Amino acid sequence: MTLDHDPAPDADHRAVHDGQAPYHRRALAFYDLFVMHGSAPWFWRCPPRNFRQLYDTCAGARHVEIGVGTGYLLHHARFPVPDPRITLVDLNPATLDYTAKRLARYRTERVVANALEPLPLPEGEADSAALSFLLHCLPGSIAEKGVALAHAARAVRPGGVVFGSTILASGVPVTRAGRFLMRELNRKGVFHNERDSLRDLRDRLDAHFPRHELVVRGCVGLFRAWTPA
Template sequence: MNDQEVRRGAGIYSKPVLGFYDLLVVKFSNSLAWRCASQLMLDQYNRCIGLRHLDVGPGTGWYLAKANLPKSAEITLMDLNENTLEHAASRLAHSNVSTRGVTGNVLEPIPEALGQFESIAANYVFHCVPGSWEDKGAAFEYLGERLADDGVLFGSTILGRGVNHNLIGRGFMALYNRMGIFHNREDDAAGLEAELRRSFRQVSVDVVGTVAVFSAREPLRKGGAGGLG
């Protein structure tokens, strides 16, 4: 995978872009373009988030800021873009949780020094990751290595195939893929589920509008270990 391509996509999120991201994506695009309400993804945060949580590609931190976080939660934010890490951390500055930012690429192994997490979120990450589902699937193995045996990986991603995009969605899809923000023309729900099952025993994928909302449990470790027990 071309590392420069990955970094170019992440680099789009400048401070000005982050300033209007919530209005464009959370308030407008989710409901009108992708037909998957932001509340649905927020509900998933509230169901799944644990005391030690890793948030990959946290964006502006909107979901974390709105979620019912456990008291004294430890939140690790991971992204390639320092602007994103700073912006998301600022949203949590006055909460009762501790935060730390880590610069990292989801397509590379995540440092063992970070420990393991009760929950990992990758919300609206994978439609921005270059390559096929087979290429993107490497990330599930790396995330599984950092997930506790009884933890949960959860998130969502906008699909390009197997869903019916409306006029607004088709326009955004064409523009964002042309700009290198999205890389999801060939992404479908079946491919996502297949790659998740390579790294987890228990997988759920539901399509809402043009968005795949997923969760995965019982990570398969290298050498065949993993899962509950």
């Protein structure tokens, strides 16, 4: 099932649409190679095992994935049950279809929605929600687009976990090659992370959750945060 949620066409929403536009069907076929096994370990200095460990320890039986990519991490995740219920949330129908097909062995629901707006999901039903490699693609600074964390939290039950990762521009070590690629991706509108700092990410986690953990691997911030029990 796919639910459509059409945001108003202001500048930020256009930027959100522009950011997800490159993820068409042909590009998705190479995403895992170029991103998870290419730029993540070589430019951002964060190998795939870091992301997979986060999923293995955080993904619950009822999971919401916000910004689905190709479903690489869900495909490899060790869920606590053999038949998890997974809600896929993305603004791009191509990524939703690609990921749903990849996860055909599970029960999935597709929801077309903008992470910067309240999500059209039942409140407090999921055990977990993930925003992996999403925030750096959203327009604005972390202080502004951190609202996506609050929207994710509303979908999660009391005591549930919101987790994910994002590429940061300041407060973390960025290699010369990483800085070059980051500038190019920002110039093209694929990234919007020129103002994204580790301090702002920590502040947003503090603002939306009573407890969280935040670690840095290369220039990637990996986080998990728990909703009030």
